[in-house]
Amino acid sequence: MEAASYSGVLSRAKLPASNHHKFNPTHLYMKSMISLSYSNSRVCTHTRSITSVPCRASEGLHDLHKTSAQALTFVSSDSSSKRTSIVGGSYLCGPVMRRNPAGKALCTGGVATYGENVVEDQSHSHATEDKVGVLLLNLGGPETLHDVQPFLFNLFADPDIIRLPRLFRFLQWPLAKLISILRAPKSKEGYAAIGGGSPLRKITDEQANAVKMALEAKNLSVSVYVGMRYWYPFTEEAVQQIKRDRITRLVVLPLYPQFSISTTGSSIRVLQSIFRGDAYLSRLPVSIIRSWYQREGYINSMADLIQKELEEFQKPEEVMIFFSAHGVPVSYVEDAGDPYKDQMEECICLIMKKLKDRGINNDHTLAYQSRVGPVQWLKPYTDEVLVELGQKGVKSLLAIPVSFVSEHIETLEEIDMEYKHLALESGIENWGRVPALNCTPSFIADLADAVLEALPSASAMSTPMSISEEDDYDPVKYAIKMFFGSILAFVLLLSPRMIHAFRNHLL
Numbered sequence: 398m399e400a401a402s403y404s405g406v407l408s409r410a411k412l413p414a415s416n417h418h419k420f421n422p423t424h425l426y427m428k429s430m431i432s433l434s435y436s437n438s439r440v441c442t443h444t445r446s447i448t449s450v451p452c453r454a455s456e457g458l459h460d461l462h463k464t465s466a467q468a469l470t471f472v473s474s475d476s477s478s479k480r481t482s483i484v485g486g487s488y489l490c491g492p493v494m495r496r497n498p499a500g501k502a503l504c505t506g507g508v509a510t511y512g513e514n515v516v517e518d519q520s521h522s523h524a525t526e527d528k529v530g531v532l533l534l535n536l537g538g539p540e541t542l543h544d545v546q547p548f549l550f551n552l553f554a555d556p557d558i559i560r561l562p563r564l565f566r567f568l569q570w571p572l573a574k575l576i577s578i579l580r581a582p583k584s585k586e587g588y589a590a591i592g593g594g595s596p597l598r599k600i601t602d603e604q605a606n607a608v609k610m611a612l613e614a615k616n617l618s619v620s621v622y623v624g625m626r627y628w629y630p631f632t633e634e635a636v637q638q639i640k641r642d643r644i645t646r647l648v649v650l651p652l653y654p655q656f657s658i659s660t661t662g663s664s665i666r667v668l669q670s671i672f673r674g675d676a677y678l679s680r681l682p683v684s685i686i687r688s689w690y691q692r693e694g695y696i697n698s699m700a701d702l703i704q705k706e707l708e709e710f711q712k713p714e715e716v717m718i719f720f721s722a723h724g725v726p727v728s729y730v731e732d733a734g735d736p737y738k739d740q741m742e743e744c745i746c747l748i749m750k751k752l753k754d755r756g757i758n759n760d761h762t763l764a765y766q767s768r769v770g771p772v773q774w775l776k777p778y779t780d781e782v783l784v785e786l787g788q789k790g791v792k793s794l795l796a797i798p799v800s801f802v803s804e805h806i807e808t809l810e811e812i813d814m815e816y817k818h819l820a821l822e823s824g825i826e827n828w829g830r831v832p833a834l835n836c837t838p839s840f841i842a843d844l845a846d847a848v849l850e851a852l853p854s855a856s857a858m859s860t861p862m863s864i865s866e867e868d869d870y871d872p873v874k875y876a877i878k879m880f881f882g883s884i885l886a887f888v889l890l891l892s893p894r895m896i897h898a899f900r901n902h903l904l
C-alpha cells in the first residue's frame with residue numbers, strides 16, 4: 398500500500414461561540430431529511446428471549462434500504478466471512494452545503510486546520526498519490542453545561558431520532574426546540590454529575606489517534622478524522638477537511654458495533670447528503686462499515702474485559718452477567734426494520750459463547766436503558782430488570798454497557814450512579830461494571846483490521862445532484878411551511894394533555 402505524504406488525526410475543531418448559530422448542520426440538512434422514509438424496509442420483527450437465541454448470522458440485514466439507485470459500498474464487517482453489500486439510493490437526497498461551515502477553527506492535533514481555503518469542485522482523479530482517509534463517526538456530546546440544550550436540539554431535530562409521519566415533518570424543528578428546552582434541566586443534572594460535560598469527544602479523539610497508529614504499525618499511512626452527528630466536530634466539518642486533504646480513498650467506520658437507524662443510519666444519511674452534492678466527493682471511492690459486532694477481535698476484547706471484571710468478585714461463578722444496551726423505540730424495529738435488536742441479541746450470544754469456550758458459564762441477561770419520551774421502547778427495561786433480579790435473590794451482578802465503545806453519560810451517570818443505586822436498593826449486594834472498550838489495544842487493533850479489510854471494496858458513492866433536483870428545494874415554500882408549522886406545533890404542544898405527557902416522560 399502506498400503511504401500518503403500527509404497523515405494526521407483531526408481533532409478538536411472548536412468554533413467560537415458566536416459561530417454556533419452559523420454552522421448548524423441540522424439546518425442545512427433539514428430539507429433533505431423531510432423526504433426520507435424507512436417504512437418499506439422492514440427486516441426483522443419477531444421477538445425472542447435472549448437466552449434461547451442460537452448464534453446466527455443476521456440474515457437479510459444487508460438488504461436494508463436497498464434500492465437500485467446509485468450504489469455505495471457498505472461493508473458489514475465480519476472478520477470470518479468478509480461479507481459485503483451494496484446499499485444506496487434511499488439515503489441520497491438533499492441540499493448541498495456549498496460553503497465552508499467551520500470558519501477558521503483550530504485542530505489541537507497540530508497537524509491540520511479546519512477552515513483553510515477550499516478549492517471547489519476539484520476532482521480527486523487529478524490526484525497523483527494514494528491518500529487513505531478513515532472517518533470515525535460518533536454521536537457527539539456537550540462539552541459544557543451551556544452546550545446541553547443546543548446539543549439536544551440537534552439531536553431531536555434529527556428525523557432519525559424523532560420519526561414523524563411525513564405529513565407532520567414540518568413540526569420537527571418546533572418540536573425539537575420544545576423538547577430540548579424541557580429535557581435540558583434533567584440532562585444538565587446528568588452532565589453536571591460527570592464533571593460538567595461529555596467525555597465522548599476526548600475519548601473519540603484518542604481512539605482516532607490509536608487507530609492511526611495501529612494502521613501505521615500495519616504499514617498503512619492514513620489520516621483519521623472524527624465526525625460527530627450532533628456536536629463538534631460535526632461530520633460536515635470532517636468531510637470538508639477530507640476534501641481539503643485530497644483524500645483518494647475513504648473508509649467510514651461508525652463507532653457503534655450494531656447498526657441502528659438512529660445512530661449509524663442517521664450519520665450515513667448526512668454523509669450521503671453531503672457527498673451527493675459535491676463533484677469531488679461523489680467520485681471518491683468510499684467503503685462504509687455498517688456494523689462490526691460480529692468481529693472476532695471485538696468479541697474477544699469484550700470477553701477479556703468481562704472475564705477480568707468477574708475475577709474481582711469473591712464468587713465469580715455466582716455473578717449475573719447483565720448486558721445493558723441503549724434502547725430504541727419499538728417502532729424502529731417493528732415498523733422501520735431497524736436490525737438493531739437482532740444484531741444486539743446475536744452480539745450477546747457471540748460474547749456468551751466466547752466466555753463459555755473459556756469455561757465461564759454464568760447466567761446472563763440483556764436489558765435496554767436510556768428511554769426518552771412517551772413511546773414504547775425495546776424491553777425489558779434495565780431499571781425494571783434490576784429490581785426484579787434483586788427481588789429474585791440475585792446477590793452479585795456485573796453490568797456491561799454493550800452498545801457503546803466509549804465512556805459517556807449513559808455509562809458514567811446512568812449505569813454507575815442511577816442503576817447501581819437502584820440495584821443495591823433492590824437487594825443486590827455486590828455490584829461491578831465492565832469499563833467501555835475506549836482504547837483497549839486488542840479492540841483498536843481489530844478496528845484497524847476492519848479498515849484494512851474494507852479498503853479494497855471502496856467505490857464511488859454517487860453522481861452529483863442534478864440541477865433539477867437542486868431546484869426541488871424552494872426556500873419560500875419552506876419558510877411558509879415552517880411559519881405555519883410552528884404556530885400549529887405550539888398550539889398542539891401547549892395543550893394540557895401534551896404538557897402532562899412531556900412532564901411525565903421527559904423531566
Ligand SMILES: C=CC1=C(C)c2cc3[nH]c(cc4nc(cc5[nH]c(cc1n2)c(C)c5CCC(=O)O)C(CCC(=O)O)=C4C)c(C)c3C=C
Binds near residue numbers: 725
Ligand atoms: C447505540 C447507541 C445509541 C442509540 C441506539 C441511541 C438512540 C437514541 N438516543 C436518544 C436520546 C438521547 N441520547 C442521548 C445521548 C447519547 N446517546 C448515545 C448513544 C445512542 N443513542 C450517546 C453515545 C449519547 C451521548 C452521551 C454523551 O456522553 O454525551 C441524549 C442526551 C443525554 C440525555 O439527556 O440522556 C438523549 C436525549 C434517542 C431518542 C434515541 C433513539 C431514538
Ligand SMILES: [Fe+2]
Binds near residue numbers: 723767
Ligand atoms: Fe442516545
